[in-house]
Amino acid sequence: MSLLEMNHIRKSFGSLEVIKDISLKVDEGEILSIIGPSGSGKSTMLRCATMLEKIDAGEIRYMDERIAWADPDGTKHYPKGAELKKVCSYFGLVFQSFNLFPHFSVMKNITDAPIHNQKRNKEEVCEEARKLLAKMGLSDKADAYPCQLSGGQQQRVAIARALALNPKILFFDEPTSALDPELTGEVLKVIKSLADLHIAMVIVTHEMNFAREISDHVMFMDKGVVVVEGSAEEVFTTDNARMKAFFGKLQH
Amino acid sequence: MSFTVMLQQLAEGMLRSMGIFFLTLLFSLPLGLFVAFGRMSKNKILQGIVRVYISIMRGTPLMLQLLAVYFGPYYLAGAKLGKNWRFTAIILAFVVNYAAYFAEIYRSGIASMPPGQYEAARLLGYSKSGTFMRIILPQVIKRILPSVTNEVMTLIKDTSLSFSLAYAEMFTIAKQIAAKETSFVPFIAAAAFYYVFNAIVGFIMNRIERSMNYYT
Numbered sequence: 001m002s003l004l005e006m007n008h009i010r011k012s013f014g015s016l017e018v019i020k021d022i023s024l025k026v027d028e029g030e031i032l033s034i035i036g037p038s039g040s041g042k043s044t045m046l047r048c049a050t051m052l053e054k055i056d057a058g059e060i061r062y063m064d065e066r067i068a069w070a071d072p073d074g075t076k077h078y079p080k081g082a083e084l085k086k087v088c089s090y091f092g093l094v095f096q097s098f099n100l101f102p103h104f105s106v107m108k109n110i111t112d113a114p115i116h117n118q119k120r121n122k123e124e125v126c127e128e129a130r131k132l133l134a135k136m137g138l139s140d141k142a143d144a145y146p147c148q149l150s151g152g153q154q155q156r157v158a159i160a161r162a163l164a165l166n167p168k169i170l171f172f173d174e175p176t177s178a179l180d181p182e183l184t185g186e187v188l189k190v191i192k193s194l195a196d197l198h199i200a201m202v203i204v205t206h207e208m209n210f211a212r213e214i215s216d217h218v219m220f221m222d223k224g225v226v227v228v229e230g231s232a233e234e235v236f237t238t239d240n241a242r243m244k245a246f247f248g249k250l251q252h
Numbered sequence: 253m254s255f256t257v258m259l260q261q262l263a264e265g266m267l268r269s270m271g272i273f274f275l276t277l278l279f280s281l282p283l284g285l286f287v288a289f290g291r292m293s294k295n296k297i298l299q300g301i302v303r304v305y306i307s308i309m310r311g312t313p314l315m316l317q318l319l320a321v322y323f324g325p326y327y328l329a330g331a332k333l334g335k336n337w338r339f340t341a342i343i344l345a346f347v348v349n350y351a352a353y354f355a356e357i358y359r360s361g362i363a364s365m366p367p368g369q370y371e372a373a374r375l376l377g378y379s380k381s382g383t384f385m386r387i388i389l390p391q392v393i394k395r396i397l398p399s400v401t402n403e404v405m406t407l408i409k410d411t412s413l414s415f416s417l418a419y420a421e422m423f424t425i426a427k428q429i430a431a432k433e434t435s436f437v438p439f440i441a442a443a444a445f446y447y448v449f450n451a452i453v454g455f456i457m458n459r460i461e462r463s464m465n466y467y468t
Contacts (some may be wrong), residue, residue, distance in 0.1 A: 026338050054373055099372035102467045103390050112386070119376035147468045165376065 002027050002065055003090075003099070003169050004049065010057035011044055020224040021058075026169060029198040033232075034209035038222035040232050042204040043096075045221075046171050049202070050093045050173060054078060063168075072079050088212045089118070090163030095176040099156045100146040106133070106157050107142045110164045118165065132160040136190055152183030156190050169200040176207060208247065212236050220246070258429055258438060265422030268443050269411040272421060276407060284354025291359055301411035302355075308332050314345070315413045321345040321404060322417050342414050346407075353403055361396035362388065394464040401457040422446075455465040 004026040008128065011019040016042045026032050034042045047053040049060065051068060054076050059069035061113055067087050070076045079087050110129040112186050114120045115212050136156040155175055164168055172191065176184040188210050195214060205211055211218060211232065218235040220228040220243050228240045235243070290302035309317070322341040325331040365388055373383040412423035426442035428433075 017436055050375060052374070068267070085377055085379075088375060093372075094374045095372065097368055099366075099368035101369070101372070103394070106356060113376035114376065116382065140298075145467045161376070244410075 002061075003030075003063065004202075005061040006045075006058065007061070008058040009045070009060075010049060011041075011055055012049055016150070017077075018224050019048070019049060022221075022224075022226055023058075025170060025217065026200050026202060028168070029196060029200055030216050031201045031203070031214055032217045032219065033203045033209055033215040033248060034202065034220075035206070035208065035235075036217045036227075038174050039223075040221040041224045042221050043173050046093070046204055048204065050091060050171055051078065051084075051087070052093075062087055072177070084116075089165065090167060091169045092165060092167035093171045093173065094155070094162055094175050096177050098146075098151070098158045098178075099153055100158055100161070102146050106138065106144050106146070106147075106149070109146070109157055111160045113161070114164050130163055130164055135193065136160050137186070150183060151179045152186045155179065155183075155187045159187075159190060159194075163194075164197075167199070168195070169202065172201065172203040172205065174204050174206065175201070176205070208236075215242050227243050235238060253429065253433055255437075259441060261425050261429065262438065262441055262445060264421055265420060265425035266449070268312055268419070269408075269414075269421040269423070270412060270449070272342060272346060272411045273408055275343050276350055276411075277404065279343070279347040280354055282348035283351040285358055287355035288362065289353050289356035289357055290361070306352045306355060309349050310356075314349050314410060315416050317343045317349055318342060318413060318416055321348075325406065338419055342417060342419055347408070350407060354400070356391065357396050357399045357403065360399070361392035364395060365391060394467075397457070397461050397464070401454070401461075404453060405450050405455065408453065409446060412446075 002025050004186060005024075007023045009019055010017065022041070023046075024176055033222060034045060041062075044053060048055050051060075055068065056070075056071050056074070056076075057070050060067050068076075078084075088172050104112060106128070107129060110132065111125045112120075113126045114128075115122050130142065130207065131140070132137070133142055134157065138153060138156055138160070141153060141157075146157065147159065150213055155178075159170075159175075160170045175191065176187050179187060184207065188207060191201070191212055193209075203215070205213065213232075215232045218229065218232050219226050220238075220240075222242055228235050228238050228243050231236075236247070238244070281434065287306070290298050291306065293302070295301045322338065322342050323338075325333055335363070368408045369387055369391070370383060372400060392427040411421055413422045415427060416426065422442055422445060426438040429438040
């Protein structure tokens, strides 16, 4: 069973077409990386998958069920209310800019949504949150506030916050782009450790070595289309001129 | 009239002034939030009505609004309202006026929130009202507190406008004593009353602001 399927997605902002007929598929436990230059539509693809943006054409399926789609005449069908809540429980998103809630402590950032929105038992959620924090190497930061943490620590809290809702698939939107190399390393290490949990991940990133190492599947996007895709080795050793040019520039 | 008698009378007036002050805040602070929602509504008609309301409240003198509310029912409909109408009219005029100002303060605070907070909340399964009450509003309150303090301090002094409806709040009494005794002392005493009350309110608001300093 595929967790997520996006078929023939199109998305425009005004007259600018950002995504031009892209399809992708993510199976359980699979790790997909989307790489490519800025403005190629990678992040928009994630924002469409998480329904922060509405697609102009195509369909989005979660768990083999059609969730959102656009008719040829442009009518958009999106879930609402309880249905939307159910779909949102399938996935989590880690933002480039963390987006932690500054007025909540680290612990509350992680536990508030499971307790309030999923109506789960408080003690159980807190216990789980402590385990997550330990996994993130942040056991001593439970009572700290986001403003007291480094960017790397904030991002690890954001990952824990997303994991606390037990998503089946986790999206990362350039999770290390706002971090210096040292902090990047600690966040990437945590993401790698999630691979063992057998949770599916879609990662938009500029960290090529990381993408190559962790991914089951890699998509290289440019100007709203998929230029190359395949296994990590296939994509990183491709003869495609555009990919080689992009990858070549990274080596300097 | 002895100095202590004067102070006693002014203190009685001060209690009435404080009555106006607290009742106005009690109603206008929440009402302002609803006005702000109307002002930000996607419904153009509602938004238009609220815009006009806010512009009238901010564009005409509060003293005139007090007179309009108090005398309006009689001149428009010939309604003869009871003895308590004076005080009700004062509270009504103050509440609708201050709600307009508070609404604009709320609106500025809500608009200053980064969209990422809404997006994160949405993906974590917060409902629209849950997002607002748990995530947005607490942060907005911290951001707008200095502006609200300004408005609250202005309100303390604005209560003196009730003299235009001859309501016996402190300033009205101070004027009466000053006229009767041909003395300026009642005004100095009135100034002291306002100043001390403002200082107390300022101190409390400062404490509230500091209590939110644990995050930025």
